[in-house]
Amino acid sequence: MKIHCCQIIIFILFLILPGITSTARSADIVVVQNARIKPYQTALCSFQATISTIPGRYGKTIQPVQLSEIYLPDMHGGKSLAREILRRRPDLILAMGRKALAAVKDFQNIPIIYLLTPSLPPSLSQQANITGVEMKLSAAAQLREVRKRLPQVKQIGILYDPRYSADFIREAETAAAELGFTLVSHQIKSAKEVLAGLNDLGSGIDLLWMAPDLTVATPQGVEALFLFAMENRIPVLTFADKYLQSGALLAVSFDIPAMGDAAGILAKKILSGTRVEKIQPVISEKVKVMVNEKIAARLKIKINPEVMP
Amino acid sequence: MNPLRIIRQWPASFSGRIFISLFLTMLILALLFNMLFIDLQKQLLTEQTISEGKGQAELLAYTVRLGVFAENKEQLRLPVEAILAQQDVLRVAIFNKEGKMLFALEQQENDSTEPLPAPDICLIPPQRNIDSTQVKIHENGFCFRAPVTTKNTSMSPEELFFEPEDVAWSEEIIGSVQIVISKDRLTRGIKTILTRNFILAAIFLALAAMTTFIIVRQATRPMEELLIRVKKKAGITEQSQDFDLLNKTFASLIEELHNSFRTITGLKLNLEKKVAERTAQLSQRHMELVETNQKLTKTLTELKKAQSHLVQSEKMASLGQLVAGVAHEINNTTNFITGALPSLKRLMSGLETILSRYDDLAVKHGETVKENTGKGDHDYKKMLTDVDILLANISKGARRTGNIVRELRQFSRLDEERKKRMDIHDGLESTLTFIYPEYRNRIEIIKNYDETLAPVTCMPGKINQVFMNLLTNSMQAIPGKGTLTIRTRQDYGRVHIIIKDSGSGIAPENLDRIFDPFFTTKEPGVGTGLGLSISYTIIKEHNGEILVRSEEGNGTEFEIILPVNG
Numbered sequence: 083m084k085i086h087c088c089q090i091i092i093f094i095l096f097l098i099l100p101g102i103t104s105t106a107r108s109a110d111i112v113v114v115q116n117a118r119i120k121p122y123q124t125a126l127c128s129f130q131a132t133i134s135t136i137p138g139r140y141g142k143t144i145q146p147v148q149l150s151e152i153y154l155p156d157m158h159g160g161k162s163l164a165r166e167i168l169r170r171r172p173d174l175i176l177a178m179g180r181k182a183l184a185a186v187k188d189f190q191n192i193p194i195i196y197l198l199t200p201s202l203p204p205s206l207s208q209q210a211n212i213t214g215v216e217m218k219l220s221a222a223a224q225l226r227e228v229r230k231r232l233p234q235v236k237q238i239g240i241l242y243d244p245r246y247s248a249d250f251i252r253e254a255e256t257a258a259a260e261l262g263f264t265l266v267s268h269q270i271k272s273a274k275e276v277l278a279g280l281n282d283l284g285s286g287i288d289l290l291w292m293a294p295d296l297t298v299a300t301p302q303g304v305e306a307l308f309l310f311a312m313e314n315r316i317p318v319l320t321f322a323d324k325y326l327q328s329g330a331l332l333a334v335s336f337d338i339p340a341m342g343d344a345a346g347i348l349a350k351k352i353l354s355g356t357r358v359e360k361i362q363p364v365i366s367e368k369v370k371v372m373v374n375e376k377i378a379a380r381l382k383i384k385i386n387p388e389v390m391p
Numbered sequence: 392m393n394p395l396r397i398i399r400q401w402p403a404s405f406s407g408r409i410f411i412s413l414f415l416t417m418l419i420l421a422l423l424f425n426m427l428f429i430d431l432q433k434q435l436l437t438e439q440t441i442s443e444g445k446g447q448a449e450l451l452a453y454t455v456r457l458g459v460f461a462e463n464k465e466q467l468r469l470p471v472e473a474i475l476a477q478q479d480v481l482r483v484a485i486f487n488k489e490g491k492m493l494f495a496l497e498q499q500e501n502d503s504t505e506p507l508p509a510p511d512i513c514l515i516p517p518q519r520n521i522d523s524t525q526v527k528i529h530e531n532g533f534c535f536r537a538p539v540t541t542k543n544t545s546m547s548p549e550e551l552f553f554e555p556e557d558v559a560w561s562e563e564i565i566g567s568v569q570i571v572i573s574k575d576r577l578t579r580g581i582k583t584i585l586t587r588n589f590i591l592a593a594i595f596l597a598l599a600a601m602t603t604f605i606i607v608r609q610a611t612r613p614m615e616e617l618l619i620r621v622k623k624k625a626g627i628t629e630q631s632q633d634f635d636l637l638n639k640t641f642a643s644l645i646e647e648l649h650n651s652f653r654t655i656t657g658l659k660l661n662l663e664k665k666v667a668e669r670t671a672q673l674s675q676r677h678m679e680l681v682e683t684n685q686k687l688t689k690t691l692t693e694l695k696k697a698q699s700h701l702v703q704s705e706k707m708a709s710l711g712q713l714v715a716g717v718a719h720e721i722n723n724t725t726n727f728i729t730g731a732l733p734s735l736k737r738l739m740s741g742l743e744t745i746l747s748r749y750d751d752l753a754v755k756h757g758e759t760v761k762e763n764t765g766k767g768d769h770d771y772k773k774m775l776t777d778v779d780i781l782l783a784n785i786s787k788g789a790r791r792t793g794n795i796v797r798e799l800r801q802f803s804r805l806d807e808e809r810k811k812r813m814d815i816h817d818g819l820e821s822t823l824t825f826i827y828p829e830y831r832n833r834i835e836i837i838k839n840y841d842e843t844l845a846p847v848t849c850m851p852g853k854i855n856q857v858f859m860n861l862l863t864n865s866m867q868a869i870p871g872k873g874t875l876t877i878r879t880r881q882d883y884g885r886v887h888i889i890i891k892d893s894g895s896g897i898a899p900e901n902l903d904r905i906f907d908p909f910f911t912t913k914e915p916g917v918g919t920g921l922g923l924s925i926s927y928t929i930i931k932e933h934n935g936e937i938l939v940r941s942e943e944g945n946g947t948e949f950e951i952i953l954p955v956n957g
Binding site: 217 | 466542546547552
């Protein structure tokens with residue numbers, strides 16, 4: 083009698099198991115990248131680490147995730163990319179970079195998360211299946227880091243093009259006032275005006291702030307800026323660590339692993355069943371601070387040792 | 392001798408001429424190489440000046456790119472002044488992309504006596520899109536124009552933050568720089584090179600002249616001494632041209648050499664002729680000696696043969712006399728026996744008749760002869776039969792003795808025969824017929840007769856006897872079946888009869904003895920040992936030869952050689 087009962091239980095389990103396994107099928111995520119660059123890889127690693135433990139839809143199993151990467155330079159046109167995405171039928175698309183987001187925006191039935199994508203067009207931010215991590219570096223955050231590390235700085239000079247950085251300057255002025263800085267700003271309209279603008283700022287400033295501005299941060303603008311800084315022995319605050327080797331003293335930039343984590347959390351929510359239109363884009367407040375000690379030594383600037391990274 | 396005269400005459404001397412030739416050659420070569428070297432140096436100096444000017448122009452273009460981009464004169468001043476501070480830089484000018492002059496400076500203190508080139512002439516017209524440094528060589532200077540480039544300013548927002556992968560910034564030409572460099576430095580350099588080269592060439596030529604003079608003097612000293620000896624020998628006292636004297640001396644030496652060679656050639660030819668003659672004579676002598684040697688060898692051989700024949704003949708003659716005497720005595724004795732045998736046979740026949748009659752009578756009287764004789768165990772008939780057998784044996788022995796005697800008489804030439812012409816083939820055929828039972832069904836006779844064989848003058852009976860002896864001997868030498876080849880041929884008036892058997896051959900040790908009388912290898916009673924001896928005697932009697940060739944196991948070949956007119 084016992085043997086018959088066991089046989090019946092095994093038979094029932096045999097019938098049920100396929101149903102259970104179907105609920106725990108792996109989530110397919112396609113990662114579309116602009117290019118093979120290190121920041122993307124760093125962010126993707128963090129993203130991958132965050133989504134590796136996505137709970138199943140019933141909250142009882144760990145849902146495996148399969149990531150497949152697509153590099154835009156490898157694709158021969160939009161049709162090729164579309165065929166590839168349709169073939170894979172992903173549960174989610176992670177777009178890294180503006181071009182990647184523009185390339186996948188037409189897949190409106192698939193949730194899309196953008197990451198490391200600056201200056202998102204408003205049309206895309208309104209699209210229902212798109213959410214992501216905003217790439218906005220807060221002026222206040224940068225100034226706070228300056229205050230911590232360079233307490234001797236009082237007057238900060240900044241060049242900007244109002245077409246790109248009007249909001250940023252407004253935020254900067256507010257933050258500067260709050261933190262006790264005097265912000266000397268000068269408008270320019272082209273990169274040719276950088277040199278003259280710097281001369282207008284004069285050598286009385288304590289810090290030259292390089293704004294994330296497409297007019298100021300051109301190669302010629304950067305060169306003029308660092309030449310001016312070198313000639314007048316003024317330290318430079320910048321927004322990306324790549325300028326440290328050009329002569330910047332302090333770089334307050336995005337924390338890319340944190341942005342990858344934030345994107346991973348968004349992906350978890352989407353794969354757990356939350357509708358995309360209910361998930362707002364997020365801003366990663368965490369920043370990364372780097373100091374060029376050689377420049378500090380050359381300019382004889384003392385960095386507050388308590389906050390040395 | 393007056394030293395002045397020596398100095399005046401030295402250029403005409405042998406060593407003087409060599410020295411002048413060498414010195415002139417060196418001078419010309421030095422001048423040529425110097426000119427070539429100067430030309431090369433000039434080219435190198437020009438290239439170096441151009442290269443330096445290009446470098447300065449490109450360096451200036453790189454330095455002023457920010458000032459040109461911003462069209463900021465203050466930014467341009469410092470680099471332009473720095474370039475202008477360089478030696479021989481006469482003018483520096485900076486242009487924007489459209490060709491508008493942004494900044495220009497000229498050398499204020501110009502030491503050059505030449506007027507400065509006018510800016511319009513010197514400056515290369517600014518063109519758009521030049522992508523490399525250009526050079527224009529002016530009468531008074533070099534003008535260089537280098538493009539001022541900068542990276543393209545269009546950027547994507549990402550590029551603000553990240554360094555793009557495989558970044559390939561496109562270069563944009565935003566203006567140009569022009570530098571005018573004076574030719575003074577080049578001219579000074581060329582002058583320096585010329586001066587140095589000519590000084591070096593002069594020093595070199597002076598040293599070379601001294602060295603050449605010493606070497607020529609040393610090298611031509613034996614020649615000078617030779618010339619002195621030649622002059623002494625020729626009795627020349629005045630100072631003549633060395634080369635003329637050498638030419639004459641050389642010509643006369645050549646003539647003498649030619650004469651000497653001619654004499655040597657003549658002597659050589661004569662000598663060769665004499666050697667050839669002597670060689671021919673020697674060869675002839677040698678041939679004669681060889682011929683004489685051959686003749687002597689042949690004569691010696693013939694002499695040996697003749698000696699051998701003589702000894703044999705003497706031996707045979709002595710033996711013949713002995714045999715003739717013995718044969719005569721035996722014949723007489725045998726005649727008694729053969730003469731008595733018929734009478735004895737008749738007597739024995741009569742005795743048998745008498746005894747038969749006695750026997751008949753005894754039968755009539757009832758007794759037998761046996762009883763009468765008292766010798767019962769002797770039968771007279773049997774006794775008579777034995778007597779008949781004994782008589783037959785005596786008769787046979789007598790006949791055989793007679794035969795021996797006859798052969799002995801033949802051997803000792805007791806039987807003479809007249810010579811007549813005989814067909815040798817007929818003789819051979821008749822002999823073969825006679826001895827047919829001897830070889831029938833056993834030996835194959837192969838005949839190889841020369842049909843042109845001439846009849847031979849001989850004693851046919853004796854020659855046939857020779858054939859009989861040789862053929863019988865050959866057949867007896869073949870133990871079972873075999874072949875016997877008879878061949879005839881004729882040459883030089885002689886007939887050759889060759890009889891060859893396939894028998895057992897003759898042992899080498901017996902070969903010299905087979906013609907000896909009574910020598911035989913047959914069983915006792917089978918042969919007398921006289922056949923070959925008689926044959927030898929008969930052939931010799933006919934002035935012929937009998938030869939034997941044999942190899943044990945491979946048969947024997949007899950060759951009879953008879954003169955056609957024997």
